[in-house]
Amino acid sequence: MERIKLNTIAHQPQNSLIHYTLHQADNALILGHRNSEWTGHGPVLEQDIAISNIALDLVGQARNFYQYAALQINESMHHDATVDEGRAEITEDSLAYLRDVREFKNCLLTEQENGDWAKTVLRQFFFSQFQYLLYGSLSQSRDKDLSAISEKALKEVTYHLRWSSEWVIRLGDGTGESRRRILIAFDELWKFTSELFIPASYELVVAAEGLGVNPVTLKPSWMKNVSMVFEEAGILDALSQGIEEGWVGLCGKEGNHTEHLGYILAQLQFLQRAYPDCNW
Amino acid sequence: MDQTKNNIEAGIDHSTTLKELWDLLGKVNDPEVPVLSITDLGIVRNVNLSQDISKGLVTEVVITPTYSGCPAMDLIKESIRMTLLEHGFNEVRVTTILSPAWTTEWMSEEGKEKLREYGISPPMPKQQVCSNLLFHEQEAIPCPQCNSFNTSLISQFGSTACKALYRCNNCLEPFDYFKCH
Numbered sequence: 051m052e053r054i055k056l057n058t059i060a061h062q063p064q065n066s067l068i069h070y071t072l073h074q075a076d077n078a079l080i081l082g083h084r085n086s087e088w089t090g091h092g093p094v095l096e097q098d099i100a101i102s103n104i105a106l107d108l109v110g111q112a113r114n115f116y117q118y119a120a121l122q123i124n125e126s127m128h129h130d131a132t133v134d135e136g137r138a139e140i141t142e143d144s145l146a147y148l149r150d151v152r153e154f155k156n157c158l159l160t161e162q163e164n165g166d167w168a169k170t171v172l173r174q175f176f177f178s179q180f181q182y183l184l185y186g187s188l189s190q191s192r193d194k195d196l197s198a199i200s201e202k203a204l205k206e207v208t209y210h211l212r213w214s215s216e217w218v219i220r221l222g223d224g225t226g227e228s229r230r231r232i233l234i235a236f237d238e239l240w241k242f243t244s245e246l247f248i249p250a251s252y253e254l255v256v257a258a259e260g261l262g263v264n265p266v267t268l269k270p271s272w273m274k275n276v277s278m279v280f281e282e283a284g285i286l287d288a289l290s291q292g293i294e295e296g297w298v299g300l301c302g303k304e305g306n307h308t309e310h311l312g313y314i315l316a317q318l319q320f321l322q323r324a325y326p327d328c329n330w
Numbered sequence: 331m332d333q334t335k336n337n338i339e340a341g342i343d344h345s346t347t348l349k350e351l352w353d354l355l356g357k358v359n360d361p362e363v364p365v366l367s368i369t370d371l372g373i374v375r376n377v378n379l380s381q382d383i384s385k386g387l388v389t390e391v392v393i394t395p396t397y398s399g400c401p402a403m404d405l406i407k408e409s410i411r412m413t414l415l416e417h418g419f420n421e422v423r424v425t426t427i428l429s430p431a432w433t434t435e436w437m438s439e440e441g442k443e444k445l446r447e448y449g450i451s452p453p454m455p456k457q458q459v460c461s462n463l464l465f466h467e468q469e470a471i472p473c474p475q476c477n478s479f480n481t482s483l484i485s486q487f488g489s490t491a492c493k494a495l496y497r498c499n500n501c502l503e504p505f506d507y508f509k510c511h
Contacts, residue, residue, distance in 0.1 A: 110399020
């Protein structure tokens with residue numbers, strides 16, 4: 051009989067809620083980690099603190115999702131006769147630190163490199179706008195854990211959205227140089243936004259059961275809100291041109307990542323890989 | 331409610347003990363804003379007592395984090411256990427809940443006054459600033475030093491997750507605002 055490898059969850063419809071929970075956790079962890087790379091390197095002290103605070107919120111949200119995923123995994127394994135009884139319990143830490151690249155389900159947008167401040171800000175804006183709608187919808191989930199985590203996270207994301215919107219406007223409507231940079235950032239990031247709205251198989255299952263959200267339903271509001279901020283920033287033209295360009299399909303959500311995620315994990319997971327079970 | 335019912339049926343009155351527990355929790359301070367206790371902050375949601383045949387009196391303290399990523403939660407749990415242990419409560423369980431989500435509305439008036447004296451502007455009533463509208467007017471936050479409303483926002487994110495950074499245009503002092511949540 052085949053044994054379930056530590057932290058590897060089979061892709062079966064009955065595991066959809068686990069995969070969905072991990073997907074939310076991975077999105078928050080990876081973007082949070084990217085933002086934390088700015089800590090100590092921000093353009094000015096106040097913004098260094100701001101981006102670090104946003105990183106902290108995202109990692110906190112990731113922890114809540116990982117804890118819930120671990121709970122579900124441990125429960126499902128108790129009912130599985132093929133699993134060793136002496137197997138170690140899955141924890142939030144083992145999910146974050148001991149899964150390999152292909153098991154991560156974050157969208158490609160979240161793992162893209164920080165680039166300059168404009169790219170970091172625009173990536174945050176695209177994702178916060180998405181999370182804002184997602185958590186708003188997910189707080190109505192029939193699953194009480196997902197709804198509680200989302201209800202809490204929504205308040206935090208509201209601040210992230212306001213902060214990143216203001217920065218997009220400031221850069222787009224600022225100097226020639228700041229405008230040039232936000233437009234370059236747009237060219238680099240826009241293609242990754244499409245994946246946010248393409249449902250993976252596990253998203254469809256949980257959405258059908260009223261536990262999760264089919265992200266395609268969030269797209270009209272997302273486009274409307276992004277357009278509003280872009281118009282204010284004076285870069286609405288870029289958006290109408292960008293729409294016709296190439297799109298990225300379903301990738302990260304199914305474990306197919308860009309080369310960047312491997313480097314992120316090499317740093318994020320180093321300690322647990324080098325010193326297994328290290329604790330302090 | 332069930333617990334109360336059980337206790338009444340068992341003929342046990344925990345009300346004195348519960349009052350003592352709430353008083354003790356009022357002495358556990360938030361490590362990041364030490365002028366506030368965890369009851370001032372409103373993060374203690376419930377205290378339950380139950381009798382266990384082998385363990386005796388079991389105390390459960392239910393808390394909720396201010397922010398998802400609040401780094402002080404582990405230390406707060408530890409402080410709760412230590413404080414109660416020092417006063418003879420040997421079996422203590424600290425449970426975390428996320429819903430309903432914490433709001434600055436739960437902060438006590440006494441807590442707000444302590445914040446002001448400490449130099450942090452306390453949170454304004456919720457409806458004024460927690461709007462989801464992106465470009466609503468900025469709210470006037472009074473300076474905790476000179477009480478002037480002639481202040482301006484420096485950053486929505488301050489020295490901890492729960493604070494924003496402001497500057498007073500009158501006395502020129504920068505100050506923290508415990509932001510509405």
